[in-house]
Amino acid sequence: DAKTTQPPSMDCAEGRAANLPCNHSTISGNEYVYWYRQIHSQGPQYIIHGLKNNETNEMASLIITEDRKSSTLILPHATLRDTAVYYCIAAFSNNAGNMLTFGGGTRLMVKP
């Protein structure tokens, strides 16, 4: 799986959009970009994933650059409950064994 690079921490004001960047310059054509988050030692939670096109679901939007070397997770209206560590992962969709490699992630602090 391609290595990803994320800033170690970010702050965001409550109610504002949180934009979390991720670099994955060595991503291959068949690797997806996945985002998970972990709220204070709970089990990680799936947020969204994408291959080439931008994606949106009830939790977030994922913007992938045209060259696929970077992406941004957008939480449109961050709340205090969005304070968590956010992991960006590049992985093949059919990897049978080594399921996902979680790096250091970005610690997002949403402030009142």
Place this chain on the structure above:
Amino acid sequence: EAQVTQNPRYLITVTGKKLTVTCSQNMNHEYMSWYRQDPGLGLRQIYYSMNVEVTDKGDVPEGYKVSRKEKRNFPLILESPSPNQTSLYFCASRGGRGSGKPYNEQFFGPGTRLTVL
């Protein structure tokens, strides 16, 4: 409710006393996995299973055993725990092809915090 459950949630034990952490999922998932999480080291995979009676080592398998006799259960066994196995453990599962879910959408359990004295 679709979920992954782990028991116990918290455990304090002593060196050498065998223990088992249970993991169960109710989603009929084929794939199950165990991770440990340590400060500064992120999540590291211990063992995984692609189906009943099919298991394989992850990145840090030493000191652990697993079994997959039933599809829903994937217990983690520490035959002789040592203090360096003090950690936060997560079980995870995901469906295989045709499950209707993003192939890599993993569902994680709530975690088991283990302390070995």
